[in-house]
Amino acid sequence: MVEKSIEIVGLTKKYGDHVAVDNLSLSIEKGEIFGLLGPNGAGKSTTILMLLGLTDVDSGSVKVCGIDTTRYPLEVKRRVGYLPEDVGFYNDYSGLQNLIYIARLNNIPIESAKKAALEILSEVGLSDVKDKKVISYSRGMRQRLGLADVLIKNPDVIILDEPTLGLDPEGVKNFLQLIVRLSRKKGITVLFSSHHLHQIQQVCDRVGLFVKGKLLAEGKISSLAEQLFSKNTFTIEGAITSMPKDLEEVVIPINEVVKKMNQLDGVAEVGLSDKRFVAVSEKDVTAELSRLIVKSGYGLNHLSKKEYGLDDIYHQYFQEEKKHDQKNV
Ligand SMILES: Nc1ncnc2c1ncn2[C@@H]1O[C@H](COP(=O)(O)OP(=O)(O)OP(=O)(O)O)[C@@H](O)[C@H]1O
Numbered sequence: 001m002v003e004k005s006i007e008i009v010g011l012t013k014k015y016g017d018h019v020a021v022d023n024l025s026l027s028i029e030k031g032e033i034f035g036l037l038g039p040n041g042a043g044k045s046t047t048i049l050m051l052l053g054l055t056d057v058d059s060g061s062v063k064v065c066g067i068d069t070t071r072y073p074l075e076v077k078r079r080v081g082y083l084p085e086d087v088g089f090y091n092d093y094s095g096l097q098n099l100i101y102i103a104r105l106n107n108i109p110i111e112s113a114k115k116a117a118l119e120i121l122s123e124v125g126l127s128d129v130k131d132k133k134v135i136s137y138s139r140g141m142r143q144r145l146g147l148a149d150v151l152i153k154n155p156d157v158i159i160l161d162e163p164t165l166g167l168d169p170e171g172v173k174n175f176l177q178l179i180v181r182l183s184r185k186k187g188i189t190v191l192f193s194s195h196h197l198h199q200i201q202q203v204c205d206r207v208g209l210f211v212k213g214k215l216l217a218e219g220k221i222s223s224l225a226e227q228l229f230s231k232n233t234f235t236i237e238g239a240i241t242s243m244p245k246d247l248e249e250v251v252i253p254i255n256e257v258v259k260k261m262n263q264l265d266g267v268a269e270v271g272l273s274d275k276r277f278v279a280v281s282e283k284d285v286t287a288e289l290s291r292l293i294v295k296s297g298y299g300l301n302h303l304s305k306k307e308y309g310l311d312d313i314y315h316q317y318f319q320e321e322k323k324h325d326q327k328n329v
Contacts, residue, residue, distance in 0.1 A: 003030040004066075005157050005189035006051065011060035013046050020046040022213040023060070028191065028206075030156075033183050035200035036193040037314070038210030044193040047210075048159055051191070052082055065156050081150030081158045085165050087142065091135035095126055095145050098134055103152045113152075120148045124178060140171035147178065157189045164199060176203050197314050209314070224313050234281045235306040236289060241275070241299040251297035260296070264288050 006028040013021040021043045028034045036044050049055040050062055053073025062069040065079045089098045096117055103113035121130045124144040129137065137145065143163060150158055160179070164172045180203050183190045194200055200207055201221060208218040217224050240254070258277070261270045266283035279289060286305050293300055 004028065005030045005032070005064065006034075006191065007061075007063040008047075008051075009061050011047070011050060011062060012058045013043075013050060013055070014058050019213050021050070024213075024215055025060075026208060026215060026218065028189060030189055031183070031187045032206060033180065033190040033192060033204050035204030035207040036191060036210055037195065037197055037200045037207055039195055041212075042195075042210045043213040044210055045161060048082070048161055048191070048193060051159065052077065052080060078153070079156045081153055081155035083143075083146050083150050083158065083160045083163050085162045087146035087149060089134045089142070089145065089149075092133055094131045094133055095121060095137070095141075095148075096130040098145065099148055099152055102149050106153050108152070116152055117148075120151050123151070123182065124148045125174075138171075139166045140168070140175065143167060143171075143175055144178070147175075147182075151182070155188065157191065158183075159191045159193070161193045162195070163192070164194070164196065172199065179203060197311060201311075221313070234279075234284050236279045236281065236284075236286050236303070237277070237306065238279075238289065238293070238303040239276050239301050240293055241301045254298075257293065257296045257298065260292055261289060264292070 004027050006026070008024055008026045011021055011024040012019065024043075024047065036047070038044055046055065050057050051064060051069060053069040053076055057070055064076045067075050067079070069076045090101070093101065099117035099121065100110075100113045103117060104110065108116065118127075118130070121127050124147050126141060126144055126148065129141065134142070134145065146163075158179075163179075164175055167175060176199060179190060179192070182188060192200065192204060206218065206220055207224065209216045209224065240257075242251075254272070254275075258270055258272050261267060261277070261279060264281075264285050265288075266285055267279055267281045270277055270279045279285065284305065286303065290300055290303055
């Protein structure tokens with residue numbers, strides 16, 4: 001049986017009349033990197049607070065590493081590392097001193113604390129600056145130290161809340177690579193909360209799309225498209241060429257071909273402009289389209305299937321949400 005690191009069932013949290021998290025159910029497997037993606041105010045931070053036992057739950061249950069957070073918050077905190085947007089350090093201490101301090105707070109004996117701190121500083125790429133005061137660290141270095149701070153507890157689960165805020169593009173790339181490397185190497189489960197869809201897309205095995213307190217869809221990025229647009233998730237583009245004269249046998253007029261394309265099972269619409277066509281379909285009809293074109297006496301010099309990325313899903317979904325909201329005004 002697959003081991004679950006996080007299991008949330010029917011979780012609800014209200015602030016007065018406002019429902020911040022609405023009947024959320026979600027499970028995350030051990031070792032998985034899961035992305036919680038949603039715009040500001042979606043309820044991501046509230047969910048994280050409930051996962052950590054830092055705020056009361058109105059209804060539902062939360063288990064982390066099999067432990068009920070509402071009943072045993074301290075036990076859960078021992079197993080979970082939490083990296084907020086901005087971590088506070090003692091600026092006059094070096095990176096190494098800060099880490100040893102945290103390790104001591106976590107009851108790690110001094111000799112083991114020093115050994116572990118040096119090892120982790122090397123893992124997060126801060127060995128060279130370990131003796132420099134934290135006040136001199138860049139934003140990227142502080143986030144790496146924040147990660148080291150989390151890792152020194154040897155956690156089973158890491159929760160990252162918008163961890164790349166304020167990092168430059170190179171810093172973001174390095175930080176994301178570091179997360180993936182560490183998760184894979186140590187088998188750590190990662191919950192990565194962000195409104196940056198490209199970052200989520202780069203690192204996460206699975207994604208949950210969170211809007212207005214509700215989980216709209218979850219799964220691998222490829223399957224989100226199917227969940228969110230119940231049909232017509234395939235777009236196939238191609239360019240038709242005429243066959244050379246001596247090979248031309250039966251050439252059916254191009255408009256007839258387009259008509260036949262439209263009649264293929266699953267196809268919703270085919271548009272043709274200057275020998276370039278775009279077919280929108282509820283299933284992958286790439287092979288059927290190319291066969292039909294060639295059988296009709298034409299050639300193909302380009303055929304491609306557009307894969308939906310998180311970008312398309314996110315924007316398309318929000319466009320539909322807006323239309324829906326406008327209709328209901
Ligand atoms: N302590 C609070 N009291 C009242 N309302 C709150 C409180 N904390 C959050 N909210 C509201 O609950 C909703 C969810 O907020 P939350 O911070 O969880 O969203 P988020 O997805 O993390 O967004 P952000 O990235 O902006 O923090 C928002 O409408 C927010 O205004």
